[in-house]
Amino acid sequence: MSSKSLKNLTAPLSGQNPVIVQILGICSALAVTVQLKPAIVMGLSVMVVTAFSNLVMSLLRNGVPARIRIIVQLVVIASLVILVDQVLKAFVYDVSKQLSVYVGLIITNCIVMGRVEAFALGNKPWDSFLDGIGNGLGYAMILVIIAFFRELLGSGCLLGFRLIPESWYIAEGGFYSNCGIMLFPPMALILVGCIIWAHRSFNKDLQEK
Amino acid sequence: MAKFNTNSNTYIIIYSVVMVVIVAVLLSLAALGLKSRQDANILNEKKTQIVKALGYDPATVLYDDVVAEAALLDAEGKTANDDVTKVFEALQDVKGSYAAGSFPIFKAKDGSVVVPLYGNGLWGPIWGYIALDTDMSTVKGVVFDHSGETPGLGAEITTAKHQAQYVGKSVYEGDDLVGVILKKGGADKSNPHEVDAITGGTKTSDGVTAMIHTSLNYYKPYFDAVRAAQNAAEGVVSNELNTENNEQ
Numbered sequence: 001m002s003s004k005s006l007k008n009l010t011a012p013l014s015g016q017n018p019v020i021v022q023i024l025g026i027c028s029a030l031a032v033t034v035q036l037k038p039a040i041v042m043g044l045s046v047m048v049v050t051a052f053s054n055l056v057m058s059l060l061r062n063g064v065p066a067r068i069r070i071i072v073q074l075v076v077i078a079s080l081v082i083l084v085d086q087v088l089k090a091f092v093y094d095v096s097k098q099l100s101v102y103v104g105l106i107i108t109n110c111i112v113m114g115r116v117e118a119f120a121l122g123n124k125p126w127d128s129f130l131d132g133i134g135n136g137l138g139y140a141m142i143l144v145i146i147a148f149f150r151e152l153l154g155s156g157c158l159l160g161f162r163l164i165p166e167s168w169y170i171a172e173g174g175f176y177s178n179c180g181i182m183l184f185p186p187m188a189l190i191l192v193g194c195i196i197w198a199h200r201s202f203n204k205d206l207q208e209k
Numbered sequence: 210m211a212k213f214n215t216n217s218n219t220y221i222i223i224y225s226v227v228m229v230v231i232v233a234v235l236l237s238l239a240a241l242g243l244k245s246r247q248d249a250n251i252l253n254e255k256k257t258q259i260v261k262a263l264g265y266d267p268a269t270v271l272y273d274d275v276v277a278e279a280a281l282l283d284a285e286g287k288t289a290n291d292d293v294t295k296v297f298e299a300l301q302d303v304k305g306s307y308a309a310g311s312f313p314i315f316k317a318k319d320g321s322v323v324v325p326l327y328g329n330g331l332w333g334p335i336w337g338y339i340a341l342d343t344d345m346s347t348v349k350g351v352v353f354d355h356s357g358e359t360p361g362l363g364a365e366i367t368t369a370k371h372q373a374q375y376v377g378k379s380v381y382e383g384d385d386l387v388g389v390i391l392k393k394g395g396a397d398k399s400n401p402h403e404v405d406a407i408t409g410g411t412k413t414s415d416g417v418t419a420m421i422h423t424s425l426n427y428y429k430p431y432f433d434a435v436r437a438a439q440n441a442a443e444g445v446v447s448n449e450l451n452t453e454n455n456e457q
Contacts, residue, residue, distance in 0.1 A: 034361030065221045072228065079232045083239055090243035093250040097354075155361060183361055183409050 008130040012138035019142040025111040030185040039147035043140025054120040054132035154182030262338035264350040282312040286431030303327040328420025331412040332357040345432040346381035363413030374404040388422035
């Protein structure tokens with residue numbers, strides 16, 4: 001793997017992160033981060049879809065009529081998502097139930113179409129594939145960070161395992177109470193803001209003059 | 210791109226037609242090829258949920274071990290059809306069956322019954338099963354499921370912790386079928402018709418309350434008939450006969 005290809009994979013993790021730098025895919029970052037598990041599964045699913053839609057569109061890029069390229073992209077992305085959904089339903093029904101609406105939500109994820117339009121249409125298949133993986137990972141990473149704080153502070157659990165003992169809670173005679181606002185979408189937005197703040201203070205080149 | 214003009218109308222039309230045909234064939238093949246596996250999964254899941262509602266562990270107890278009979282009741286509570294395949298077909302579309310006046314019921318070997326529930330949560334449909342003991346009032350267990358409630362909030366109705374609250378509650382108050390009410394701010398522990406609502410999931414909780422009430426009332430004629438038979442039997446015969454009566 002050349003260093004240029006590797007850069008396609010690693011740039012989206014920080015300097016070109018789709019969520020906190022390009023501000024794409026915020027909607028689902030708010031919706032699926034109440035708990036860690038759906039966030040991880042959603043991150044992985046998006047990664048698969050960005051990687052393969054980038055690959056397919058990059059293979060097709062020279063033949064796609066420019067005037068209907070957005071429609072072609074949508075068809076490719078939607079078909080991939082439906083295929084993934086069908087396969088999950090047939091072979092891992094439990095996971096499919098866990099994902100429920102999120103599978104369908106991938107189609108509407110701005111990152112997928114954003115990367116196809118911005119990268120795959122102008123680059124070779126392998127680079128596009130890596131770019132898709134990288135962006136999926138960058139997205140998943142932010143989702144996991146947000147979900148970590150929301151689940152821990154909002155329900156006192158991580159991945160469903162209780163970390164804060166029941167006996168600490170006020171209802172059981174203790175002193176502790178979950179932070180209810182963590183369970184609501186606005187808190188996810190505030191957390192995204194905090195991550196962007198922290199990220200930019202470490203990466204001075206991202207700061208606007 | 211010397212060969213084609215990729216922006217000509219002819220090219221665009223041919224391109225779209227070919228693309229749509231390829232995608233349609235691909236997706237149809239996938240759907241057809243995987244359908245039998247998906248249906249088997251769905252049927253298996255329904256049986257598992259019925260077993261779970263009755264309070265057994267689906268990992269060790271099979272549907273056939275505990276359920277004696279599956280039937281479709283009519284609006285008067287009489288058995289209209291007892292073909293098992295038809296009953297499971299009705300479960301695929303509980304809402305439609307209710308509307309058509311056809312009510313699936315599962316009678317367990319121990320005399321308790323399981324009926325499906327169907328209602329609306331905040332974002333979409335919610336459904337489940339409720340198992341009632343031989344007196345047609347005491348809840349033996351519930352199972353809930355949903356299509357799109359918020360994880361951590363409304364979706365908490367699917368957790369064992371929430372569902373365990375229903376066990377031992379009564380759905381009858383005298384002769385009124387009141388169901389089980391999800392009480393916001395915490396249930397009164399001594400009230401046999403109340404359980405705690407989900408914090409932050411008030412709309413979903415209200416949906417569950419309405420779902421239990423509406424769905425169970427479709428079966429009220431049947432429950433009433435069983436209860437009347439029990440009351441009549443209680444006066445004259447021993448407990449043994451009473452149990453036998455329930456099973457009919």
